[in-house]
Amino acid sequence: MSILTALARAEAVESGRAQPLTTVRHTHIAEKPLVLVPLALAGEAAAPLAAMVGTGRDAGRLLVVANPRDRTQRFQFVAQLARVVLAYVDGCSRTVDTGQTSKLRYAEAPQVLVPNRGGIEFIRLLGRSTRFRRPYGPHPVHRTVPLLGQWLTFLRERSDHPGSGMLLALTEVLGEHWATGQSGLEDANLAALLGWIDPPAGLDGAAAAEIAEDPLRWPPAGPSTDPTFDNEVLAPALAAYARAADEQAKSRAEAALSAAVAEQVEPTWGLMWRAVDLLRARRAGASVEARWAVDRDVFTMYHMSLAEGTALPQPRRDSAVAAAGRLDRLEREQARYEAQRALDDPLIMAEFRLSGEAFTGTVVSASPNRVDTSGKKAALRPHITVQTDDPVRLEPGALLVSPTRLAQQAMVVSVSSVDVVLELSKGMGRSTKQPAPGSVPEVGEVVTYGPVSDAYQPPGRFPAREETPWTHGGPPPDYQPTDSDAAEDWS
Amino acid sequence: MTIIDDILADFGSAAGRGVVVDSPPGAGKSTLVVRAARTMAEAGERLMVVAQTNEQVDDLIDRLATAAPGLEIGRLSASTYVPAQRVIKHGSVTVSGAVSDVQTSAVVIGTAAKWATVTEGTWERAIVDEAYQMRSDMLLRVAGRFTRGLFVGDPGQLDPFSVVAVERWAGLSWDPMQSAVAVLLRHNPDLPVHRLPVSWRLPPSAASVVSAAFYPFTPFEAGTRPEDRRLEFSVRAIGGDPLVDATLETARRTGWALHELPARHTVRTDREAVAAIATIVVNLLRRGPIAYSEHAPDGRPVTADRVAVGAAHRDQVAAIRQALADTVASDVTVDTANRLQGREYDVTVILHPLSGRRDASAFHLEAGRLCVLASRHRHACVVVARAGIAELLDTHPSAEPVHLNVPVRFPDGWEANQAMLAHLSTMAA
Numbered sequence: 001m002s003i004l005t006a007l008a009r010a011e012a013v014e015s016g017r018a019q020p021l022t023t024v025r026h027t028h029i030a031e032k033p034l035v036l037v038p039l040a041l042a043g044e045a046a047a048p049l050a051a052m053v054g055t056g057r058d059a060g061r062l063l064v065v066a067n068p069r070d071r072t073q074r075f076q077f078v079a080q081l082a083r084v085v086l087a088y089v090d091g092c093s094r095t096v097d098t099g100q101t102s103k104l105r106y107a108e109a110p111q112v113l114v115p116n117r118g119g120i121e122f123i124r125l126l127g128r129s130t131r132f133r134r135p136y137g138p139h140p141v142h143r144t145v146p147l148l149g150q151w152l153t154f155l156r157e158r159s160d161h162p163g164s165g166m167l168l169a170l171t172e173v174l175g176e177h178w179a180t181g182q183s184g185l186e187d188a189n190l191a192a193l194l195g196w197i198d199p200p201a202g203l204d205g206a207a208a209a210e211i212a213e214d215p216l217r218w219p220p221a222g223p224s225t226d227p228t229f230d231n232e233v234l235a236p237a238l239a240a241y242a243r244a245a246d247e248q249a250k251s252r253a254e255a256a257l258s259a260a261v262a263e264q265v266e267p268t269w270g271l272m273w274r275a276v277d278l279l280r281a282r283r284a285g286a287s288v289e290a291r292w293a294v295d296r297d298v299f300t301m302y303h304m305s306l307a308e309g310t311a312l313p314q315p316r317r318d319s320a321v322a323a324a325g326r327l328d329r330l331e332r333e334q335a336r337y338e339a340q341r342a343l344d345d346p347l348i349m350a351e352f353r354l355s356g357e358a359f360t361g362t363v364v365s366a367s368p369n370r371v372d373t374s375g376k377k378a379a380l381r382p383h384i385t386v387q388t389d390d391p392v393r394l395e396p397g398a399l400l401v402s403p404t405r406l407a408q409q410a411m412v413v414s415v416s417s418v419d420v421v422l423e424l425s426k427g428m429g430r431s432t433k434q435p436a437p438g439s440v441p442e443v444g445e446v447v448t449y450g451p452v453s454d455a456y457q458p459p460g461r462f463p464a465r466e467e468t469p470w471t472h473g474g475p476p477p478d479y480q481p482t483d484s485d486a487a488e489d490w491s
Numbered sequence: 492m493t494i495i496d497d498i499l500a501d502f503g504s505a506a507g508r509g510v511v512v513d514s515p516p517g518a519g520k521s522t523l524v525v526r527a528a529r530t531m532a533e534a535g536e537r538l539m540v541v542a543q544t545n546e547q548v549d550d551l552i553d554r555l556a557t558a559a560p561g562l563e564i565g566r567l568s569a570s571t572y573v574p575a576q577r578v579i580k581h582g583s584v585t586v587s588g589a590v591s592d593v594q595t596s597a598v599v600i601g602t603a604a605k606w607a608t609v610t611e612g613t614w615e616r617a618i619v620d621e622a623y624q625m626r627s628d629m630l631l632r633v634a635g636r637f638t639r640g641l642f643v644g645d646p647g648q649l650d651p652f653s654v655v656a657v658e659r660w661a662g663l664s665w666d667p668m669q670s671a672v673a674v675l676l677r678h679n680p681d682l683p684v685h686r687l688p689v690s691w692r693l694p695p696s697a698a699s700v701v702s703a704a705f706y707p708f709t710p711f712e713a714g715t716r717p718e719d720r721r722l723e724f725s726v727r728a729i730g731g732d733p734l735v736d737a738t739l740e741t742a743r744r745t746g747w748a749l750h751e752l753p754a755r756h757t758v759r760t761d762r763e764a765v766a767a768i769a770t771i772v773v774n775l776l777r778r779g780p781i782a783y784s785e786h787a788p789d790g791r792p793v794t795a796d797r798v799a800v801g802a803a804h805r806d807q808v809a810a811i812r813q814a815l816a817d818t819v820a821s822d823v824t825v826d827t828a829n830r831l832q833g834r835e836y837d838v839t840v841i842l843h844p845l846s847g848r849r850d851a852s853a854f855h856l857e858a859g860r861l862c863v864l865a866s867r868h869r870h871a872c873v874v875v876a877r878a879g880i881a882e883l884l885d886t887h888p889s890a891e892p893v894h895l896n897v898p899v900r901f902p903d904g905w906e907a908n909q910a911m912l913a914h915l916s917t918m919a920a
Contacts, residue, residue, distance in 0.1 A: 320665035324628035469634035
């Protein structure tokens with residue numbers, strides 16, 4: 001935990017309300033997100049019990065499995081879920097982004113919101129247990145089941161990418177924007193977290209969070225259910241369904257089960273939409289749209305490749321080359337995301353200033369017409385000296401950028417205990433002698449410089465899959481789809 | 492030197508694809524690398540050498556060019572690299588960014604990051620230095636360039652890390668977050684693994700402690716006898732803080748000292764601990780320490796460049812540097828554990844990673860971090876810490892998630908910390 005976060009948490013305790021950690025919202029919230037609250041049956045990994053899903057507060061649909069241990073019923077439930085999710089995903093591909101001319105990009109992309117990390121993990125497991133199923137062969141399923149598995153897997157993989165907004169756990173998004181007076185573990189409870197951020201009238205955050213811990217008033221947000229509910233409500237309801245002798249008794253038992261489950265899910269459903277409202281109320285950061293455009297690009301590509309039948313297989317495990325390539329991509333995206341957040345938001349920049357990687361100060365001298373003639377071509381390279389009280393911990397040669405002059409690059413020339421000398425390049429117009437007016441900071445101007453965001457980092461070069469070296473086990477065998485793909489080691 | 496001969500025989504033989512050499516701190520790893528490179532090159536083999544940082548590459552080149560002045564050495568470098576003085580002073584070294592310029596050199600040396608960009612040419616043999624600091628995805632990128640490899644490194648040092656926290660690959664034999672050697676050995680379990688059994692750096696007082704705490708199943712010994720190493724002060728203490736004098740005296744006598752401050756939870760840059768470190772370092776230099784060792788039986792003054800201060804975080808390092816500026820100790824090296832890896836000093840003063848903390852996170856418990864900090868010295872090491880670390884450890888047993896198929900790593904950070912602390916507590920001033 002950084003010093004500023006620790007301070008914000010202490011202030012949250014003192015004031016009885018969560019404190020903002022950011023001045024803007026760093027996550028895209030779609031106009032029509034798909035909220036999904038899954039519930040699982042205790043005792044088996046990813047055995048779905050129910051899910052409430054929909055794109056509007058009043059458009060939630062509750063799907064329930066009457067006997068979660070019955071594989072046929074389980075995949076019927078998955079097919080129902082698939083109908084909702086696939087309709088939503090296809091809906092996002094209807095309109096094309098007209099601002100993009102060089103390549104096709106859909107105007108929308110799916111955004112699935114789940115309550116917590118457990119929800120994301122549930123999506124991973126559900127995707128894994130469905131994407132290898134086939135509509136033919138020994139255990140046929142509806143043709144939408146493997147397709148849903150592919151989409152869930154796609155969404156789950158996107159959620160690893162820093163800055164992606166296609167699959168989000170709302171407790172995590174809220175936790176990045178607000179500091180509460182409770183522990184990180186307690187923040188994973190959506191009801192308690194919202195209690196701190198937006199307590200009901202007359203209560204402070206701590207009191208609201210305490211009320212939220214009562215599983216009768218605020219049932220757990222899933223996928224695990226409250227053990228008392230399991231024992232006293234769910235088990236008898238499931239038993240009644242299993243005992244039901246005729247069709248009429250069956251549908252009665254099913255209705256009773258649905259009603260019981262609805263009581264567990266509906267409070268969370270309301271919380272999810274409250275969280276969405278709270279996030280929407282905050283202005284989006286400047287680079288949020290650019291990151292969402294990346295998401296839309298990735299979605300466009302995957303949607304088209306699925307339609308053409310050229311989508312890459314989603315193996316259960318990455319090969320050596322795939323794993324290394326993915327890590328390389330994630331690391332570059334992480335660096336970019338952190339820099340973009342800092343440039344969008346003075347409160348995040350303050351963290352960098354505290355750690356000495358950024359600084360704010362006043363320009364005390366400037367030579368805007370300085371020309372560097374050491375290279376082949378003379379180039380305009382103004383120097384500015386910035387006086388600062390920040391604890392600067394930068395080395396000469398470090399590249400920086402200012403949030404107000406994103407197109408301009410600044411290189412640290414020297415650092416002393418009171419000032420920093422910077423050499424500027426780019427973003428000063430065409431002339432090699434005279435910078436464009438206002439492009440070079442003037443004496444007296446207060447400027448901030450922080451880590452570069454958009455410096456192009458080339459992707460790492462990796463061997464081809466069939467050239468995997470001996471140190472990593474040599475080339476892996478080629479994948480041949482078979483009927484037993486869906487089987488797990490333990491099943 | 493029979494063990495080095497064994498290693499060279501294994502590496503030089505036509506059978507097998509590689510050799511792994513585990514080397515505890517100061518066991519002559521660099522000597523081995525230089526000797527292996529020289530032997531191979533003189534036998535007419537074209538050799539590639541992979542190190543992890545530019546600093547390591549330059550050190551290696553300097554040592555190799557000094558040992559074998561006639562050897563043609565190519566140094567692969569990025570375009571931003573400014574050749575160090577100790578590299579260009581050797582006429583036999585060619586520095587270039589393009590592999591075609593150094594194609595004919597008997598030995599080509601570069602960082603792993605640079606080698607990863609090379610797309611042509613293969614070498615029969617490669618030496619990979621500091622292979623435990625290298626991430627396995629980096630090995631994947633360079634392994635295509637050579638047929639047989641000698642992997643040298645210290646398993647007790649800090650593991651490579653990543654800024655992203657993804658558990659996706661946990662348990663895979665080619666997990667890209669693992670060290671190069673870990674992945675190499677999982678795929679090639681029959682590779683011979685040699686161990687250098689003697690530390691020439693650590694004094695007997697340190698070798699036994701470090702070996703027991705951090706190398707519980709692969710013990711090593713000091714190469715020197717207790718009477719070979721001695722630290723003396725040429726100036727008597729006058730009117731300073733008696734506790735600091737007692738700490739220095741304990742360190743002089745026993746090779747270890749624990750300078751304990753009153754228990755307190757502090758921010759990372761604990762002001763009192765920083766001030767205590769500065770006082771200790773300044774007093775140490777004022778006392779005119781003289782080190783007697785097998786290299787200098789008649790004594791050699793311990794000057795500022797032979798002293799180092801180590802800490803876990805960069806902001807701690809900055810705070811200590813600030814405290815030492817404008818004192819006699821302004822030239823003392825102050826750095827994080829990551830950057831102190833592979834370096835050697837006469838006396839070190841370290842800030843315990845758990846000092847003043849409320850919790851013991853995986854980062855602060857990592858055995859490698861404490862191991863690096865506690866194994867840089869030839870004579871004495873002073874540990875500065877807040878009281879209460881033992882209680883902190885007791886309330887924070889390791890709670891890291893356990894994944895299937897992930898080999899258990901020894902030593903466990905929690906256990907190593909306890910062992911170290913148990914020894915230090917007998918050395919409290």
